[in-house]
Amino acid sequence: MTAVEVDTLIGKPIRKLDAPDKVAGRTRYVQDIDVPGQIYGKILRAGRVHARIVGIDTSRAEALPGVRAVITGADVPGHRLGVSQDHPALKRDKVRTPRDEIAAVAADTPEIAAAAVNLISVELEDLPPLFDPREARNPGAPVIQEAKPDNVGLEFDYDHGDAAAAEAASDVIVDDVFKLHYVTHACMGVSGVIADYNHATRKLTLHSNTQVPFLHKREFAKILDLDPAAIRIIQPPIGGGFGSKLDIYPFEPIAVFLSMKARRPVKLVFDREEEFVASPTRQPAYVRLRTGATKEGKLTFRTADALLDNGAYTSWGATIPFVMMQTISSLYRVPHCRFHSAAVYTNNPTAGSFRGYGNLQATFAVEQHMDKLADALDMDPLEFRLANAQDPGEVTGQGMQFKSCGFKDCLVLAAERSAYSERRGENVDARNRPGPVKRGIGMASMLHVGGGAKIYPSDGCGTILKIDDFGHVTIMTGASEIGQGSETVIAQLVCEELGLPLSAVTVVNNDTEVTPWDVGVHASRTTFIGGNAAIGAARLAKEKILTAASTTANLLPENMDLLGGCIVRKSDGEVVMPLDKLLRALHFQDKAELVTTSYYYEPPSVHQDKAFKGDVSAAYAWATQVVEVEVDTDTGIVTLLRVSAAHDVGRVLNQLGLEGQIEGGIVMGQGYALTEDLLVSEGWMLNPSFRDYKLVTAPEIPDIDLQFIESMDGEGPHGAKGVGEAPAICMAAAVANAIHNATGVRMYDAPFTPEKVYRALRGENRQPTMRARV
């Protein structure tokens, strides 16, 4: 017997398990999947901003050979989609945006379906439109949703302390309005679904890219008048989600209705332009923020009012104030706070949820204010932030309990790595030197949930684990892979527990029929929740294995461990027996047994009360990002040179996955700050293509210095916290602060396109205005 020496997998750089197939082009996205008997769906859209539907004539489409079904709103149940149930899949009475779905066709080929859609004639009667969300609540404004005559979708009010009184105790107060623009997820994999309704069994199978398959079983059932138990959702590999797939959008029920009518499976896949037009956007917002501080540099209060442009329908995105208010109330110690938000209806594109979920918008305002206050107090912004940053153990006014907290470490480390304070001074000094190119450095920090978010009745995840006779493990987890690497980290956590190499594991995570429940991919929760669930199942397996080995080995289970594919003696690592041998001995005995376990992990977080207070996440994550930019004052072009990011990740699990996740988020934040701008004019998107909508591409990616703070969260898997959304959140604020450092000009209106910067440098940057309610 020899001793096994195997290093831990935790913290190692581990290649994504799905990477080889993706790189080799073997991955089958929904586009690549064909089911037998499949036909093709296509949607007819309104092409008008706001109009009454007077009549629809589908007869010519129906007569086209190869057409199997044509449907309009009159043919389908009238249940409405979305969090406010205000969105009919097919519109009956009126349309509210050019992308509105009026009719749909299923046909033998995509070409016939497209031709048939063109044969449908629709008579529409224009209604007065509403484009500016600030006018939505004006008396006499056009009404978008008849059930909401004031055009207000969702409204939130929050407060703690006494903000009004705190104003009086403030030595400095800053008050600004910030404006955030439209961006879209631009997933590389465009949306698509295959709907297969079986009339005989009344079962529905969906190949769907959803991020929340288990919630959608219930949701689809409501919309479609089906039994939720009879809905099976299979997720093909998903070419990007980023929050865009939290809602059910009309194309999915439409595909089902077509399948029901045609009695065939219907595949409906967007082209790129349709993906731009009919996908959600990040919620555009006006944010009025008012913040005070004492001359000693302590925050006194913060009040905020956010006006969100829903577009014509309410998606989950309209609930981003849940997150915005966390940043307003609890990023730094804020003794007094008030927050109001309204998501209003307009005829603009439909906004949805998007990685960061309101935090980019809130942080954009808050972190510019931190700089402005520091300037007003003549303090170093780093020092000002440190003076207000929380320590582990604090409980915020909103009731968030910061059991682990690496905030100050993030601030200090990001500042050190970037020489923030020195450079900042140098840049101010250099502003007046000759030459058009100025250099700036800017800092921003963020707070986000890092241990799930208890919104739904359960925030948990289930895992079933089985080990075969040769030591191969199958992990059936509710946690979906949407490209973020959850499959890999879950495999890693199980292998760590069972002392196995990653090649010994298969993760099954894409079929509601096989995998146990999970609330879905959102709130940066998958590593934390899905990881803990997987560890739980693995520990039960380990217990069973060591108990079985105990008799043979004449050792107590607690004196043994699993390492290197073997059962070993804990004291010295001596091999007791190979794992596969034990598994077979257990299986091939009189009282035969397999090692199959299951575990459900529910985090110890709580639901917020009606006042939005409570410890809604099992852990919280922080980050500080310092960016350096060059501003060409002749052209307004801002070049991002370098990002120094320090993230409190709890613990590094997969070094490579973490780097990929954070680098990707930084680049997404870079796009939000500088280049991505979905132009909307009178309800129409002007640039629905990758030619005109400017994503950041490889050459523009800055140098990125990543630092991970390991705050070792007590509840997280091996101490880890969620980080999925964090990296995108600070960028716009940090870049705005850097532009200010470079030029002395403050940007209130994202993104910082050359034109806007050029105008701002020439004094044409009027601050956005809004009538604030707070």
Added chain:
Amino acid sequence: MTAVEVDTLIGKPIRKLDAPDKVAGRTRYVQDIDVPGQIYGKILRAGRVHARIVGIDTSRAEALPGVRAVITGADVPGHRLGVSQDHPALKRDKVRTPRDEIAAVAADTPEIAAAAVNLISVELEDLPPLFDPREARNPGAPVIQEAKPDNVGLEFDYDHGDAAAAEAASDVIVDDVFKLHYVTHACMGVSGVIADYNHATRKLTLHSNTQVPFLHKREFAKILDLDPAAIRIIQPPIGGGFGSKLDIYPFEPIAVFLSMKARRPVKLVFDREEEFVASPTRQPAYVRLRTGATKEGKLTFRTADALLDNGAYTSWGATIPFVMMQTISSLYRVPHCRFHSAAVYTNNPTAGSFRGYGNLQATFAVEQHMDKLADALDMDPLEFRLANAQDPGEVTGQGMQFKSCGFKDCLVLAAERSAYSERRGENVDARNRPGPVKRGIGMASMLHVGGGAKIYPSDGCGTILKIDDFGHVTIMTGASEIGQGSETVIAQLVCEELGLPLSAVTVVNNDTEVTPWDVGVHASRTTFIGGNAAIGAARLAKEKILTAASTTANLLPENMDLLGGCIVRKSDGEVVMPLDKLLRALHFQDKAELVTTSYYYEPPSVHQDKAFKGDVSAAYAWATQVVEVEVDTDTGIVTLLRVSAAHDVGRVLNQLGLEGQIEGGIVMGQGYALTEDLLVSEGWMLNPSFRDYKLVTAPEIPDIDLQFIESMDGEGPHGAKGVGEAPAICMAAAVANAIHNATGVRMYDAPFTPEKVYRALRGENRQPTMRARV
């Protein structure tokens, strides 16, 4: 609250869950499955009976555009397939049958692959052939397998009591040689595989029609030099198995080798002729049987020698003596018994395993002897059988324990339903009446394992069960569906346990990565073993549910039940609460839980000892079938009119499934007796097509009267036993007995084609001969 009244599902006629898709053409067999990047494999066969391979030139094939890989025996590991490891996937030195695999091609299209195969030139040098198995052991006979110079593959010897001494105590002895012919499974779905080897991960995914996926993981690993843990077997819906898919045949490893070389997934599907030529057959046999009885009508001894024609390679089929000896030793009380068998090598087609697994051959001999002995004793054959049939509780000379036994009930009921004894006498009386058409009635009975067969170290099956928030159940079972209806009966058993309708269940049973271990589909074991495993998992779920409901309901778990989708009070059926509500309450509480269970069922049977003794199955099944035929003495045509079948099935679970299974088996037995005859001449199949190989078709199916004896086995699921193989077993013997009843002529040589019957009626039926070793 109202009381729930729900009838049991047990014994009801339940439509197969997979039937609607099959009927509607929605089922995707391996033929219909395409994986991305797939190319197509084709095999070059020997086309010679016995020959040395002098040279192979593949250069022209390799040069053909579109060819991705060409392989010969020189390119692949030399491990051999099969139970005796005597079968190389690709032959290197010599070929032993015309179907022998010499080379294979993978190409972009099936057409290119076929063209490339034709471009391979092979130089062969003929060797002396061996066709008659009776000559295989002759000195100087051609040697087929060099490692076995005596041409004997597998040999079995069994005995109990003292058969030689018992001869002396016998008043009557009969001694005959019977001959059984070649038939093949003729599965409607021809063989095919998709092999996908990933060099990066060293993992192999097979879409394979195997009946024993878990055993094959290990088997493929040996053949292919792979880690068994890295082999995933996905079974597409299987278009018929019947035992033909217990072995790995060369085309499967060949597809893997092609995939390894071409670095692409390779699909290799047979056409119908190839299916005939390269599939296994039922083992053809010579059976010499010698049986004695006292004048009081008690059996005294039985000795048997079986000579099986392996063909050139040894498949599992060569182990059919395991089953043959059970019938020889234990169908009826046989106080003294001796059995010998040899499976010998020839240049004939390769025989394999086939539904009934030797029992058709053994029963053919034994049940004709029962009639012959009765005649010799001048007893009614029914009375003679009843006098020797076992009762519940008996243990046979071979150690089989008949805990439940409905044998006599089968005999009596089948005889009653057919008016056997009366008709038999009438037919004899009518023999000499004018007219060419004579009528006959014949009886045969059988004994078969009905509770698995402990051959492999475990004979068990695993089940994982999960219930979603809406009461939908997923059963992940190791038990494969090969068309026999196991999916449906397993669903039914779980629904019965959980008080749910069948629509509430999905069975997942086709992916080794997801499903727990099972030994495979053979030995009529799936309902018994897989059913008990499913019940075990369901009972654990029920226990969890009732325990959870207990607090809410203020009732002890044992005072509640699950019925009609509800938790009910046992005493009066009053609804306590709907099941889905309880499931959600359990899930959406602070200590959230899902209902997920797993269970492994291992039957209480034992391995046979070295003398082949022991209670190898947890239960045994009996059947008696009485057939009525018309024999046209002018033409020799035998028409099967009616079958009265009485089966001890333990308990009827799915009435419809049982009827289908037994009717199908009877028709298969009918083909074996009368029409199916795979003609082999000098090693070549003469009729490899459905035009020339005569399957029974609908118009020829007789009236079938089915009677089920419910012997309520103590270990079986709700008392049920396995019945998959039983119905095919008696038919040939019963028909032979009926022909004798009609004409006074005994048939020793199956099948009873018009020519053979015509000749027999004219005294030209010489009994087959063999040199018996017993």
